[in-house]
Amino acid sequence: MLALPAAAAPAPRRQIFLGTAIACTMGTMLIGGMLATWLQFRADAPLRESAKRGFIKDWMPEKIIVPEVAANMMLIAFCVACVMAQWAVYSAKRQDRAHTGAALGMTAIIGLATLNAQIFIWTQMGVGARDGAFHSMFYAATGAMAFLLIAGIVFTAVAAFRYLGGRTKELEVVSSHALYWYFLTAAFTAVWFVIYVQK
Amino acid sequence: MTSIDTHHAAEVSAPTPAIATWLTSADHKIVGRLHIGAGLTGLLFGLIVAVLVAFERIDADGFQVLDEGAATQALALARNLMTFGGVLPLLLGLAVAVLPLQIGSRSLSFPRLAASGFWLWLTGLGLMIASIFGNGGPGGGESDLVDLYLAAFVVMLIGVAMTATSITVTALTSRAPGMGLLRAPLFSWSSLVGAASLLITVPVLIGTTVYVYVDHRYARLGFGGNKGVNEWIGWATSQPFTYLLAIPALGIALDAVPVLTRRRLVERPIAFVLLGVVAIAGVSAVTQTTVTLPWGGDSFFAGLGTKIADLLPFVLLNVLPVVGILAIVGLVLLSLKEGKPRIAAPLVFVVLGLIGILEGAAAMILRTVEDAGLAGTIFEAGEYVAITFGAAAVAFGGICYWGPKLWGRRLPDKAAIPLALVAFLGTVLGSLPYMIAGFADQPAGVLDGFEYSGPQELWNALTAVGFVSMLLATVAFIALAAKSFITGESAGDDPWDGSTLEWATSSPPPDDNFADVFVVHSSEPLADMKASSTGKDA
Numbered sequence: 001m002l003a004l005p006a007a008a009a010p011a012p013r014r015q016i017f018l019g020t021a022i023a024c025t026m027g028t029m030l031i032g033g034m035l036a037t038w039l040q041f042r043a044d045a046p047l048r049e050s051a052k053r054g055f056i057k058d059w060m061p062e063k064i065i066v067p068e069v070a071a072n073m074m075l076i077a078f079c080v081a082c083v084m085a086q087w088a089v090y091s092a093k094r095q096d097r098a099h100t101g102a103a104l105g106m107t108a109i110i111g112l113a114t115l116n117a118q119i120f121i122w123t124q125m126g127v128g129a130r131d132g133a134f135h136s137m138f139y140a141a142t143g144a145m146a147f148l149l150i151a152g153i154v155f156t157a158v159a160a161f162r163y164l165g166g167r168t169k170e171l172e173v174v175s176s177h178a179l180y181w182y183f184l185t186a187a188f189t190a191v192w193f194v195i196y197v198q199k
Numbered sequence: 200m201t202s203i204d205t206h207h208a209a210e211v212s213a214p215t216p217a218i219a220t221w222l223t224s225a226d227h228k229i230v231g232r233l234h235i236g237a238g239l240t241g242l243l244f245g246l247i248v249a250v251l252v253a254f255e256r257i258d259a260d261g262f263q264v265l266d267e268g269a270a271t272q273a274l275a276l277a278r279n280l281m282t283f284g285g286v287l288p289l290l291l292g293l294a295v296a297v298l299p300l301q302i303g304s305r306s307l308s309f310p311r312l313a314a315s316g317f318w319l320w321l322t323g324l325g326l327m328i329a330s331i332f333g334n335g336g337p338g339g340g341e342s343d344l345v346d347l348y349l350a351a352f353v354v355m356l357i358g359v360a361m362t363a364t365s366i367t368v369t370a371l372t373s374r375a376p377g378m379g380l381l382r383a384p385l386f387s388w389s390s391l392v393g394a395a396s397l398l399i400t401v402p403v404l405i406g407t408t409v410y411v412y413v414d415h416r417y418a419r420l421g422f423g424g425n426k427g428v429n430e431w432i433g434w435a436t437s438q439p440f441t442y443l444l445a446i447p448a449l450g451i452a453l454d455a456v457p458v459l460t461r462r463r464l465v466e467r468p469i470a471f472v473l474l475g476v477v478a479i480a481g482v483s484a485v486t487q488t489t490v491t492l493p494w495g496g497d498s499f500f501a502g503l504g505t506k507i508a509d510l511l512p513f514v515l516l517n518v519l520p521v522v523g524i525l526a527i528v529g530l531v532l533l534s535l536k537e538g539k540p541r542i543a544a545p546l547v548f549v550v551l552g553l554i555g556i557l558e559g560a561a562a563m564i565l566r567t568v569e570d571a572g573l574a575g576t577i578f579e580a581g582e583y584v585a586i587t588f589g590a591a592a593v594a595f596g597g598i599c600y601w602g603p604k605l606w607g608r609r610l611p612d613k614a615a616i617p618l619a620l621v622a623f624l625g626t627v628l629g630s631l632p633y634m635i636a637g638f639a640d641q642p643a644g645v646l647d648g649f650e651y652s653g654p655q656e657l658w659n660a661l662t663a664v665g666f667v668s669m670l671l672a673t674v675a676f677i678a679l680a681a682k683s684f685i686t687g688e689s690a691g692d693d694p695w696d697g698s699t700l701e702w703a704t705s706s707p708p709p710d711d712n713f714a715d716v717f718v719v720h721s722s723e724p725l726a727d728m729k730a731s732s733t734g735k736d737a
Contacts, residue, residue, distance in 0.1 A: 013372040015308045022364050026402045033403035037410060041421065129413055133421030140413040144406065 020176035024183035071196035085178035225310035231296025241284025253663035271338035278436035294390035300701035303375030316361030323355025337428035377719035389450020448593035460538025476523035544615030548596030551623035555589025578637025585630035603690030622672040628665025698726030
């Protein structure tokens with residue numbers, strides 16, 4: 001067997017960051033695909049006469065009231081979560097354990113509050129997935145977003161346990177975690193605009 | 200030389216039982232072999248179902264095994280088994296097993312992710328098959344089992360995505376020092392491109408399946424209930440999604456053929472671009488767009504401006520990938536012409552398989568010309584068979600080529616080459632008659648109740664012969680591979696006089712692949728080393 005000359009030790013590889021970037025890309029395709037299907041259904045819906053707005057697409061039943069305040073609060077909360085996640089990166093780079101822990105904790109709490117707001121929306125709307133195409137698609141799309149949000153909360157918990165458990169020099173997980181929350185905010189912005197604003 | 204202790208763990212811990220090793224290992228060679236073994240099994244069962252379907256099409260009254268009304272389920276079962284249960288795991292398995300060796304890495308990135316991906320894929324596939332047998336699946340009568348089919352489909356896709364993520368991250372982060380992407384072996388590059396294409400398309404498929412699942416379980420108002428399952432997610436077992444299977448297969452050809460023809464592939468940069476061009480089909484799959492070309496029949500010049508505008512997406516999404524495949528076949532033929540080919544089993548499998556892929560891809564261009572009138576006919580099945588069987592044959596070639604590295608033993612050429620010819624016969628006979636029947640308007644998606652002018656029984660009988668040939672080739676290949684890799688002739692470390700890093704380690708490789716960290720100065724580091732050691736000019 002021939003031996004090639006040996007090299008110096010390989011440079012550090014940002015595998016977790018790249019893996020997170022790939023997960024974000026997949027999440028973008030997931031939400032993007034679901035929103036595209038949503039838009040297609042809405043575009044294909046027949047017209048009906050609305051008392052307030054003349055002829056509109058017969059897509060969302062008139063009786064349904066979407067709690068828009070909660071949806072707007074979710075959007076704001078996602079933005080705040082990004083700030084917290086970036087604060088965690090900033091603090092971790094300065095080896096500030098207390099601030100990093102606080103920032104990760106805040107991110108997790110905001111994530112849970114956002115999830116709570118999503119559940120609030122589902123319960124307040126008072127409609128079931130059985131009631132029509134709009135209803136089932138609404139639950140599927142917002143449910144997929146909620147699944148990604150839960151993954152984000154779990155990611156925050158893992159990052160916090162690793163960092164506070166003593167791996168204070170491994171900044172890659174904290175920065176990857178921030179990337180994921182940026183992705184979540186971007187994805188929810190699209191969901192918010194298409195499903196909660198345009199409906 | 201920096202040496203690395205590769206066996207430290209074995210000295211301090213008790214040996215793990217073999218079955219536990221296979222179930223729990225995160226060693227990429229074991230995970231890759233699990234994929235390959237499961238893929239061969241899935242392909243085998245898919246072909247058995249496909250043979251039954253083909254015989255029913257000859258004469259439904261004379262040969263009736265499947266229940267009436269089960270056509271949609273049988274066709275879905277055959278395609279799912281051949282695509283997601285056969286060819287896809289075969290190619291993913293080769294990538295998982297070979298990629299780290301090719302790029303000089305000691306392991307796969309996120310190896311547990313890849314191992315979990317395999318078990319998740321297997322669980323999802325098993326539940327899918329079980330649901331179809333219980334009258335679930337597309338068009339199934341048991342509502343809960345249709346739901347199970349859809350849920351299992353999502354589970355299986357998540358498994359595929361996990362494995363593809365591991366492959367992508369490995370190719371991007373774990374290359375040996377000095378090995379830029381342009382110096383990566385072409386199979387590694389094609390694995391990266393293929394895995395990245397899957398990562399883009401699979402989430403879209405998951406999202407659509409979630410919609411269909413929720414709608415089917417609760418409302419059945421938006422997605423057509425059980426009859427709509429295939430309409431919404433059937434594109435996953437059709438063109439252009441199947442092009443994604445072809446990408447790693449093309450990489451196998453571009454790696455193996457130059458070695459087996461003893462010719463350096465000087466056109467490597469072109470090959471890199473061509474593989475990317477084929478991946479454009481992935482974009483087409485993501486958008487779920489089949490761009491068709493309205494030719495206009497006699498009045499071609501009417502509305503010519505609009506037609507020219509339609510031509511651009513048609514060329515981009517339909518023609519360009521085929522041009523890429525055609526050009527890669529051209530590179531392979533150039534190597535055969537200018538090199539000194541060894542008539543070995545991998546070469547025969549790969550070249551004949553490539554012809555099948557090219558046939559299927561070229562046929563798709565024809566189908567998407569509206570005036571050819573092939574939409575909704577069985578012509579599409581001919582394309583599918585050509586691409587799938589072709590990719591399977593190339594994967595067989597890949598197993599022949601890298602099997603000696605993974606198992607330490609090689610398949611005998613005398614026994615394997617006839618199987619390549621039978622597989623090629625199966626590919627041609629399994630596809631061309633369907634294409635001819637498509638021109639005669641034999642409808643897709645049905646097993647009986649059609650009638651058209653022309654020898655319809657002949658076309659369907661020939662297809663059945665093709666499927667039986669492919670089934671026999673697969674059975675014989677599995678038997679031969681099992682026998683050869685267990686008791687066959689020892690292969691040696693470098694049986695093909697290879698040029699890339701996987702041939703620089705022992706066969707089979709040790710736990711951590713390489714004792715040393717290599718520095719790479721060219722795209723064919725081992726060939727360079729051999730040339731310099733023998734005093735030849737590389």
